[in-house]
Amino acid sequence: MNGPADTARSHRDTVTLVVDGVSVAAVRGQSVAAALLSRGGATAWHVRTSVTGAPRGPLCGMGVCFECRATVDGRELVRTCQETVRDGMRVDTAAPAAAPRACPAIPAVPRHGSCDVLVVGAGPAGIAAASAAATAGADVIVIDDNPAPGGQIWRGGAARPEGGARFFPGTAVVTVTPSGAIQLQDAVGTRQVVARRIVLATGARERFVPFPGWTLPGVVGAGGLQALVKQGLDVAGRRVVVAGSGPLLLAVADVAARSGARLEAIAEQADRVRLAGFAAWLVAEPAKLVQAVGLARTTAAVYRLATFPVAVRAAADGLVVTLRSGRPGRERDRDVACDILACGFGLVPNTDVARAFGCAIGADGVVVDERQRTTRPDVLAAGECTGIGGVDKSLVEGRVAGLVAAGAGATAAPLLAEVRRARQFAARLLDTFALDPRLRTLASAETVVCRCEDVVAERLRGFTGWREAKLLSRVGMGPCQGRVCGTATAVTCGFAPDDVRPPLVPVPTGALADAVSP
């Protein structure tokens, strides 16, 4: 792979961070989270202490969960997975003390800009959209929350937008103003962009299913592990169990194995019957079949179907995960020791920015027509945020969205058949990897569901909806704003966040005051 760690290792280019007053060597290009986790030792994955005093480590690896947060050079609540190491960087993992508190200057004058097409997200769909729009002559800005383009989960297509699109990395959407301008936040401050057309390519995040022990440091998302390895996490020699559901498990296992990890098990909750149907369908799509088999060859030996984790506990030298196999009534449990348990139960579309624009959201994601137009005339959407379907769907939908946004919709016509096929594959994917109902009851009464506020499963009983549960239990009130626990409550309680409020990501309070156009 061409991750920053490989490049950096070959250059032997190291930097020094000061973590809680202690010097820590890191590899240039690594994310701060990857540097923290690569420290070695039993406590390396303990990056944060929760509000009830429990140790926590990174979960999502892609800026969603806030479990890797720290104060970086005086900036609070920084997601260290989204921050690239710099020499002399100061990282404080303790919760910030109130006073005296560093007061970094906030730029007094917000930076504003405008463009023809603003693309939100620089994964496969966003890059495809930006490249298509820019090549068609539009003035394009692409932003992404992450420090590098390329997306978090699926990889493929161009690594950078082509055709002259401007790329702003490390930039998050804070809010949409009533006039339709987008307020953005980066490490420096506020930026506001007015665009004639917006393409949302906000991708997906992992679905997490809470089970006893899932909050232990060392339990990470499946896509989370892939993202962290990509950010320079060294997994050589580490014992890894990958569990959950979906084709992503194989991709993650493949990346881990190629990076030197020892794969102890891959547990797919879907059973043979479901998967067989999927495989038969793949024969009709040769490219997909090659992709699937190519990945599976290195990992087939430890791939188990109808298997899911029911508990994980800390042991003297790592973790012990209990994997359950078999049909209801004929279940067998087996304990597997590991250093890292990578768990993801499929993907859910990121629809928050679309909601902020007032676009309609359906069961599968942002509602779009055959030309990727949302219900709001100036906003298009493409890729995973319109329905989970993999990289091919993202690439073709991105191209269509980019062309339509640039006013070159006529040239998108030949692509529409491919879009339809990709969407059929997406529907198939959802059906194949539908969650086993047994997963809904894995959490015990005291299992933490909301990791920001440490709300346990027992506290979530008896509510009729997300808002009532939130107000009365504090679920979803923390900095992840329900993006992690909301996927969990959707599985375990049947409700999930249904509205968004500014800021879409936590920002310094001062940045909220910069929201007005000059």
Added chain:
Amino acid sequence: MDVVIVGAGIVGAASALALARAGCRVTVVEERFPGGGATAAGMGHVVVIDDSPAQIALTSRGRALWESLAPHLPAAAEYRRPGTAWVAADDDELAEAAAKAERLAAAGVAARLVGPAELARFEPALRPGLAGALVVPDDAVVYPPPVAAWMVAEAIDAGARLRRGVAATAVEPGGVLRLTDGGRIEADAVVVATGAAAARLVPGVPIRPRKGHLVITDRAPGLIRHQIVELGYVKRAHDVGTDSVAFNVQPRATGQVLVGSSRQIDVTAPAVEPKLLETMLARCFDYLPRLATVPAIRAWTGLRAATPDGLPLVGPWPAIAGLWLATGHEGLGITTAPATAEGLVAGLLGRDAVVDPAPWLPARFLAVPVEAAR
């Protein structure tokens, strides 16, 4: 006596509990769930306000009742007494603080003037150069949604019924409540406690919605210790006709800081308005510069129920026989909910009132004399 209460916000919930405990057969009608409307949107500041003798009487009674309720509240209510620091920016405001101290003292409410040095010691994050503050140590802070839920649960224990998922469509003379499911409830009295929505159900009630914005930060324990409010707050709050903002910050039990406040009359769109937020936060940063660097997690809005004279509407609405109102509390619904409930019990059951109910009686806004309407 049969009483049906429309709305299970803090006022409806407190009234349900007080009436059920007083022996009434109570039915509560709540469209969504208890404590989910303005009750959840506000700050939960339990504060004595001294802008009129009636307001002092009502708010100090409310505060006293909260204090006696406190030992029984669930932990999630986060009831604490950080006190209020009314901050004076200059000598004129300090003179106003002194006058306020006298008014509060006359009403038996403890308050103490502090100078700039002491204020800086109490609240080191405030900007230098402030003239001082009036500290009211017994003012409290509460997280209201679990309180409303608890009050409804306690009322049910005392025999009350809760009808969830149904809303009222009309109140008819003689204590008849029409519901969205086509049903009707008859009672000796219908109490409308639906806050700013009361005017929709009861045409002619002089309630106007007054939108407010709030922001909550990430945990920043110790940044502030009191609820800190600028002295101009009450004056601004009174000026009903114009939009206004005021510096008003509150330390939550979690260490988070709740940041307000704003007022916009007749605005009902729930969207957070960036321009207003900017004005409000700029005001706050002027007093508390460090706030600008603390991460903000969420912003939201809510609707206060404003009346023309700033006093609530608690008592019979003579235009419709059998209809009672318990609304119009503007920004003081949390503070005065227990006192409102106490007043309703006294009014409905003909008992002696603890606080003179005359200033709250809705009939003050009707041309028809109260006696004639009865």
